[in-house]
Amino acid sequence: xxxxxxxxxxxxxxxxxxxxxxxxxxxxxxxxxxxxxxxxxxxxxxxxxxxxxxxxxxxxxxxxxxxxxxxxxxxxxxxxxxxxxxxxxxxxxxxxxxxxxxxxxxxxxxxxxxxxxxxxxxxxxxxxxxxxxxxxxxxxxxxxxxxxxxxxxxxxxxxxxxxxxxxxxxxxxxxxxxxxxxxxxxxxxxxxxxxxxxxxxxxxxxxxxxxxxxxxxxx
Numbered sequence: 470x471x472x473x474x475x476x477x478x479x480x481x482x483x484x485x486x487x488x489x490x491x492x493x494x495x496x497x498x499x500x501x502x503x504x505x506x507x508x509x510x511x512x513x514x515x516x517x518x519x520x521x522x523x524x525x526x527x528x529x530x531x532x533x534x535x536x537x538x539x540x541x542x543x544x545x546x547x548x549x550x551x552x553x554x555x556x557x558x559x560x561x562x563x564x565x566x567x568x569x570x571x572x573x574x575x576x577x578x579x580x581x582x583x584x585x586x587x588x589x590x591x592x593x594x595x596x597x598x599x600x601x602x603x604x605x606x607x608x609x610x611x612x613x614x615x616x617x618x619x620x621x622x623x624x625x626x627x628x629x630x631x632x633x634x635x636x637x638x639x640x641x642x643x644x645x646x647x648x649x650x651x652x653x654x655x656x657x658x659x660x661x662x663x664x665x666x667x668x669x670x671x672x673x674x675x676x677x678x679x680x681x682x683x684x685x686x687x688x
Contacts, residue, residue, distance in 0.1 A: 496541050496687035504528040504674075504686075507574070514683065522681045524554035529571050529674030530688070537688035539636040540567045540673040544684035546584070546625040553679050557608030562586065565625075565677040565684065567635050572671030575606035578661075579676065580635040580649055584625050590617045590633075590649060590656050594665045612665055615649070615657045643667035 501513045509523025530537075544565055555561050566581030575597040583589050592615035597606040625631055631652055638646040643663030649656050675686045 499530050499686045499688060503531050505531050518683050518685050520683050521677055522550055524550040524552035524679050526677045529568060530672040532672045536671055537673045538638065539688065540569060541687045542567050542633045542675060542684060543630060544682050545630045546628060547681040547683060550679050550681055561679060563679045565680060565682050567633060568674035568676055569635055569637055570669035570671050571674050573601040574603045575600040575610065576669060577671065578637070578669060580633065582625065582631065582633050582651065588619045588624055590619065590651055592647065592649065592657055592659070594661065596665055614661055614665070615659055617656045645669070
């Protein structure tokens with residue numbers, strides 16, 4: 470066999486390897502000790518999963534400035550919380566979801582799996598330039614950028630395990646790309662305008678309202 474003939478199979482193998490998509494990066498769970506819980510309470514179960522029973526729970530990762538651009542929330546609804554806490558608007562919602570680029574409670578991106586009063590994935594930006602505490606901004610500054618009705622897809626009330634994934638990407642023009650996947654189905658693909666997303670920085674986190682949830686947050 471000529472040297473050229475011997476090289477042809479090797480070249481074919483190299484091309485095949487280059488054409489195989491890279492494996493998706495592994496998700497790393499965020500433990501309870503790495504969460505700064507600013508409202509409500511979280512506990513760690515023997516399984517390693519986290520649990521909240523609070524009518525209002527808010528937490529962000531203490532990440533030493535190594536902010537994740539993506540997050541995955543695996544959760545299971547266990548029933549309503551003992552205490553029902555209305556939002557600042559007075560509305561009662563039952564929901565759980567991901568906080569992204571959450572530098573402070575006044576400026577961040579929410580990706581929420583809402584069960585009540587509607588069955589939908591709702592993406593909102595909360596932006597209040599110059600404000601950084603809840604006392605300053607309250608419930609002001611919300612802009613919904615996506616609202617996807619889940620229709621007849623399984624409700625979290627089935628007590629099954631559900632998966633919510635959100636990925637963000639900053640663009641040079643200040644806009645932010647966002648992809649949201651719910652139970653393996655892409656439900657949101659948006660480019661969020663720079664006026665809303667251009668200044669958002671910070672860690673990932675988790676939020677829930679008026680439900681008991683077993684969950685794990687990963688980055």
